[in-house]
Amino acid sequence: MIERTAPSLNLRKTLLCGQCFRWREIAPDVFSGTVGNRHLTLTQQDLPRLRQDPFWCIYFDLNTDYETLRKQLSALHPNLNKAAQHGCGIHILRQEPWETLCSFIISQNNNIPRIQGIIDRLCGETEACSPAAFQNGPAVHPFPQPETLAALSETDLAPLRCGFRARYILDAARKVADGNVNLEALRTAPLAEARAVLMQITGVGPKVADCTLLYGLHRMDAFPVDVWMKRAMGQWFPGVDPVSFGSAAGLAQQYIFDWVRSGASEEEIPG
Template identity: 45%
Template sequence: MEWRYENGELAVRPDGPFSAAETLFCGQCFRWRQTADGFEGIAHGRALTLRERQDGTVLLTGLEESDVPLFLHYFAFDEDYAALQRRLQRSKRLAECIRCAPGIRVLHQDFFEVLLTFIISQNNNIPRITGIVARLCEGFGAPLAGGGRAFPLPCDLADRTVEELAFLRAGWRADYLLDAARKVASGEVGREKLARLATPEARALLMTIRGVGPKVADCVLLYGLERAEVCPMDVWMKRAMARRFPRGMPLCARDCAGVAQQYIFHAERTSFRPQGGPG
């Protein structure tokens, strides 16, 4: 990876492929939108713009120089995806899935944001999820210098009532959002506590939050706690694994199954049909 920060703009040449559209709209985050000349989003309390040049350079504006390490990590630019993909491509079927969307990267997001957005995502569609998240931030998030609002902190929600969340139009999820905020604000299910636990124990602790089942817990572990070995399973993924990988995740992907599942999920969602036998 090569990068340069100058005049308020971060220019990055990542190792391996990167596509903003494939990464930002593959179902792992909900605060980005595409514009006429790039992408606009809010992450880690910053309002950002992102543009991609023909030579593969990614341009980010809206950052302070002190933010650079955080956002190199947020976009996984500090990881060698070229080497990672070469390893995953030892499986023929994984190689075919990667070819569907080679520019996907797993983002490293804020733990609390991932927890709440994936509670909202249950039995929901992307436009509605995006709308609820936008209203949540507008109602309770701090205003940002670059425009828009930050994602609410646990303390911004912990003392609220279900009635105060009615404007979100989140339905039964509102009670779950409040329970999550209260447990995180109290430290009962805090990020630091989860980070000290092995993955099975961390999953079990997350599932003490009302409305958090195995799939939501695994999304939090992968996207918000950097447990790359965790593979969230929904209907699409269960179907994909049964059809494409009946013997289970290939050995070359066992310690990064969460990254592999992004390629598999995209391939399944776009109805890609691989050739040949199991990988």
């Protein structure tokens, strides 16, 4: 990988593009979040110092040459060129696989505030992580390990108010804890095989599996498709198979999501 400078990262686009749930914008352009047993508050101007900390440098994927990837994707389709220009600065975070799997199980048929609330309660927060709560840190509440959750029951999870997802969370925790689903092994397994392994978990379909692979295992060849993305592909990329986007298809998905969600797809972006 080619050494890159931290300013290539667009913090807002990266943290608010739907790939993570434990970050909040606590004030205009001020972001605060918990990763593992660490808590961080920063602005776009703070990015250069991230390179000095190996943990955050890896987490924000600062050593990947996103500019080259963006140019490669831009050459594949005129609308992907527009989306890639608009999404310049999006990075795929290097998140912890188990937390990512569990978080996207919770995300099913759910909205962002409710997803965040369930995850806050799962992590042992005594109150919802409002902007004020983040500002008044530095309390850190790590995501519970699968072994911890595997020993619980649906009744134990009732305070989370996660509904039908409680059964899915427990099944995922037990399969990961007992080794039936080896998340680390999925980093290098063929994509279809890795997806099939994750789909052994109750309630995990192709979309949650691909989100886990892309956002939790940094499998940029994964391209999560839900109803919304299927509609976007049909409108702006008719007849295009995401496989044609190649090894950075997941980054293309993020560009498309950001482009269409922002309304920029309705505007003329110079090619």
